[in-house]
Amino acid sequence: xxxxxxxxxxxxxxxxxxxxxxxxxxxxxxxxxxxxxxxxxxxxxxxxxxxxxxxxxxxxxxxxxxxxxxxxxxxxxxxxxxxxxxxxxxxxxxxxxxxxxxxxxxxxxxxxxxxxxxxxxxxxxxxxxxxxxxxxxxxxxxxxxxxxxxxxxxxxxxxxxxxxxxxxxxxxxxxxxxxxxxxxxxxxxxxxxxxxxxxxxxxxxxxxxxxxxxxxxxxxxxxxxxxxxxxxxxxxxxxxxxxxxxxxxxxxxxxxxxxxxxxxxxxxxxxxxxxxxxxxxxxxxxxxxxxxxxxxxxxxxxxxxxxxxxxxxxxxxxxxxxxxxxxxxxxxxxxxxxxxxxxxxxxxxxxxxxxxxxxxxxxxxxxxxxxxxxxxxx
Amino acid sequence: xxxxxxxxxxxxxxxxxxxxxxxxxxxxxxxxxxxxxxxxxxxxxxxxxxxxxxxxxxxxxxxxxxxxxxxxxxxxxxxxxxxxxxxxxxxxxxxxxxxxxxxxxxxxxxxxxxxxxxxxxxxxxxxxxxxxxxxxxxxxxxxxxxx
Numbered sequence: 001x002x003x004x005x006x007x008x009x010x011x012x013x014x015x016x017x018x019x020x021x022x023x024x025x026x027x028x029x030x031x032x033x034x035x036x037x038x039x040x041x042x043x044x045x046x047x048x049x050x051x052x053x054x055x056x057x058x059x060x061x062x063x064x065x066x067x068x069x070x071x072x073x074x075x076x077x078x079x080x081x082x083x084x085x086x087x088x089x090x091x092x093x094x095x096x097x098x099x100x101x102x103x104x105x106x107x108x109x110x111x112x113x114x115x116x117x118x119x120x121x122x123x124x125x126x127x128x129x130x131x132x133x134x135x136x137x138x139x140x141x142x143x144x145x146x147x148x149x150x151x152x153x154x155x156x157x158x159x160x161x162x163x164x165x166x167x168x169x170x171x172x173x174x175x176x177x178x179x180x181x182x183x184x185x186x187x188x189x190x191x192x193x194x195x196x197x198x199x200x201x202x203x204x205x206x207x208x209x210x211x212x213x214x215x216x217x218x219x220x221x222x223x224x225x226x227x228x229x230x231x232x233x234x235x236x237x238x239x240x241x242x243x244x245x246x247x248x249x250x251x252x253x254x255x256x257x258x259x260x261x262x263x264x265x266x267x268x269x270x271x272x273x274x275x276x277x278x279x280x281x282x283x284x285x286x287x288x289x290x291x292x293x294x295x296x297x298x299x300x301x302x303x304x305x306x307x308x309x310x311x312x313x314x315x316x317x318x319x320x321x322x323x324x325x326x327x328x329x330x331x332x333x334x335x336x337x338x339x340x341x342x343x344x345x346x347x348x349x350x351x352x353x354x355x356x357x358x359x360x361x362x363x364x365x366x367x368x369x370x371x372x373x374x375x376x377x378x
Numbered sequence: 379x380x381x382x383x384x385x386x387x388x389x390x391x392x393x394x395x396x397x398x399x400x401x402x403x404x405x406x407x408x409x410x411x412x413x414x415x416x417x418x419x420x421x422x423x424x425x426x427x428x429x430x431x432x433x434x435x436x437x438x439x440x441x442x443x444x445x446x447x448x449x450x451x452x453x454x455x456x457x458x459x460x461x462x463x464x465x466x467x468x469x470x471x472x473x474x475x476x477x478x479x480x481x482x483x484x485x486x487x488x489x490x491x492x493x494x495x496x497x498x499x500x501x502x503x504x505x506x507x508x509x510x511x512x513x514x515x516x517x518x519x520x521x522x523x524x525x
Contacts, residue, residue, distance in 0.1 A: 116459035123398035125460025126507050127516035128483055134469045137452035138481075145450070145494055189452045189469070190489040232430050235471055235479040236450070241430075243412070243423040243480045246473050 004091045005212035005219040006376070007101070008037025009339040013170040014203035014326040022054055025204040026062035026107035029332075033206035034103070041066075044208065045099040047073045048090050050082035050106035051331035058107060079238075080278060081227060081364045082106060083334030084372020087207065088225040094211050105206035106336070108329030112200075119240065119367060129242075133197060133281075137189035139236050140283030144191065149286055149301045151191050155179040157282035158195055158324055160310050165321020167351035170336075172201055172327040196282040201327035205335035207342075220345045223375040224264035228256040230369035238369035253371035254278075254291035254363060261361070261373040262293075269293035272315055273357040274344050276337035278365045279322040289317070292363055292373070311352060319344070319352040334372055337362035345378040394513045397505065400425060402517040408500045409441035410480065410517060421476040444500040445522060446474040451484060451492045462506040472498045472519045483518040497522040 010032025012025040026049075034043070047068075049059025059073045078085035083106040090102040120130035143149045159179050165171040177195060185195040212219055230237045230253045235244025237252060251259075262268055269292060277292065279285035286300035294315055295303040303309060309317035320326060320340040323333065341360040343349040358378055365371040394404060401424055403409045413422050415429035416436040423442060428435050451470035457463070468484025470492070485501060486492055499522035507514040 120460075121398075122460065123401070123516070125458070126397045126462070126505055126514065128454060128458060128461040128463060128467055128469070128505065129481065130460055131454045131458035131469060134452050134454050134458075138450040138469070138471055141450045141452060187455060189454055191452075235481060241481075243421075243478050245420065245431075246477045246479055 002095055002097065003212040004094050004222040005210050006207060006222060006342050007210040008033040008035070008039070008208040009342045010036065010206040011170055011336060011339045012204040014201055014329055014332070014336065015172040017202055022058065022107050022109040022202070023061045023065060025202065026105060027065050029204035029206040030062055030066065030103065030105050033105070033208050037208035037210065039101060039208055041068055044101040044103045045071050046090070046093060047071060047103040047105070048076055048086035049073065050076045050086040050335065051108055052077050052079060052082055053110060054107055054331060059105070062105070062107065078227060078370040078372070079368045080280070080328070080330055080366025081334060081368070081370035081372035082331045083205065083338070084225065084362070084364050084374055085227045085370065087222065087335065087338065087374060088227045088372070090209050091222045091225040094209055100211045102209045103206065104209060104335065105204065106332040106334065107204040108331040109202045110200035110329055117367070131189070133192060134189045135236065135240055136197070136281045136284065137192045139287065140191050140281065142236065143283050143287055143300070147286070147290070147298045147300050149283065151183060152179060153286065153301045153304060154191060154196055154282040155182040156304060157279065157285050158182045161279060161318050161322040161324040164311055164319050164352060165325025168321045168325060171321045171325040172199060173325050192281055192283070198280050198323035199327040201329055203329040203332045203336065205332045205339050207335055207338055218378070220342050220376055220378045223377045224261040225374050226257045226261040226264065227370065227372045228253050228260065231256070238365055238367055240367065252291045253369045254288060254365045254373070257371040257373040258292045258363070261375050265375040265377070267359060267375065271359050272361050273359050274319060274341065274354040275315060275317045275361045275363065276320060276322070276341055277317055277363040279318060279324050280328065280366070282324070285317065285322065288363060288365070292361070311354070316354050319349070319354055330366070334362065334364045334374070337364070338374060338376065341376050345376055394515045397507070397514050397516045402500070402502065403441065404502065404515070407444050408502050408517065409444050410500060412440055412442045412478070413437045414440045421478045423478065423480050442476055443474045446472040446480070446498055446519070448492060448494060448496045448498050449473045449479055451489055453487050453489050462508060468492070470519065483516065485518050485520040492521070
């Protein structure tokens with residue numbers, strides 16, 4: 001099978017932009033990626049556009065502005081993993097020999113406040129059960145019970161990621177915070193305080209994929225791009241069921257995706273140099289350490305306390321600042337991770353560079369449930 | 379219900395209308411209405427006509443146990459979309475003897491007063507809604523007496 005190379009990346013910063021439409025942001029990220037890949041009109045044979053809230057023909061609107069239509073353009077929705085889903089489709093099509101060059105991009109302009117989702121039924125809303133952060137809090141509470149995680153551990157995740165985010169020009173929040181201030185911010189759903197939760201926002205990211213030869217050196221390769229959904233049984237998985245089984249053996253969707261990605265890439269978690277993972281909330285990052293196999297079950301707090309996941313540590317996680325610094329534009333977020341990791345592997349990530357990074361992993365998980373894991377190597 | 383108060387039901391006599399039919403019994407002792415798969419034997423809530431675990435359509439409606447053990451909990455401090463009731467309110471997961479864990483409101487809004495494994499009892503509580511249903515009620519779990 002063909003190798004899939006990253007020929008170019010582009011990003012529109014994540015934040016709030018009253019003066020720009022979702023299409024404007026997409027145009028900027030796509031133009032940047034196409035320019036880097038030296039791809040002009042007619043230079044790609046398919047496009048996959050990730051968005052959860054963009055609406056009908058979101059991808060077409062972006063490419064219409066550039067006169068780059070005629071090829072298949074497919075919008076992809078998989079919640080927080082939408083970008084990972086689009087990348088899986090694009091990379092898979094190249095591997096299958098269908099195309100030589102594919103454009104994959106993600107765009108989003110999220111509603112403000114607690115997100116009203118068509119996911120919940122009216123009786124659930126009326127009963128107060130459509131409280132998305134409360135489900136995060138229930139997961140956090142279980143992590144505290146099962147893995148000995150403390151509220152201070154949760155605060156330290158925010159401290160780490162916000163410290164990393166200071167040097168990311170594309171992040172929404174670029175100031176350091178102290179643990180006491182995190183714990184002093186408004187209590188949203190115990191144990192989660194406001195600053196422990198990422199902010200839904202706006203942004204765009206784009207990646208040009210190209211079929212590569214076996215022996216081309218120096219290129220960043222998409223070694224695995226995997227999407228998985230939940231298995232039934234876990235009451236707290238991101239499919240948000242009203243009931244589940246009293247059974248701890250059901251693997252999480254992130255574990256399913258990671259296991260498949262490691263196998264596809266022929267590596268294990270011990271081979272990773274740098275990780276960008278889903279830190280929707282501080283506990284979600286710690287849980288991801290366990291689900292991705294960065295530590296044994298129950299070992300997340302210790303891994304973080306050792307400093308292993310901070311820049312300079314053994315396995316830096318979210319050197320970009322994570323969603324806690326960048327905010328989360330659903331459709332763009334997974335590809336934003338890919339863009340930042342491509343810079344890591346090229347060695348041009350600036351202040352946040354992980355020295356000598358050669359193997360990188362990007363992880364998202366969210367409603368559906370959907371989980372994506374992308375492995376990039378150079 | 380005041381914080382710390384133990385299991386009891388609000389007055390649901392007269393015109394009480396459940397937020398959705400088929401979720402729970404209105405008459406005390408209250409029970410959640412779930413289903414049991416005749417093929418794999420597993421329980422589910424709410425009741426569906428197919429089994430979400432094995433896909434079979436040989437599923438029987440059952441009344442689930444009215445008591446269980448607290449498995450996870452928090453409190454909601456600002457009103458989520460579509461909710462018109464008071465905040466804060468408790469929110470948690472209760473494990474029932476049938477081997478299932480159910481997401482529900484909790485009557486106890488102070489997480490510090492709850493602990494893992496404590497006994498919980500099913501109750502019915504009022505929730506304001508914005509249409510002609512004057513006394514809408516939903517299910518919740520309240521701290522119960524250990525026996």
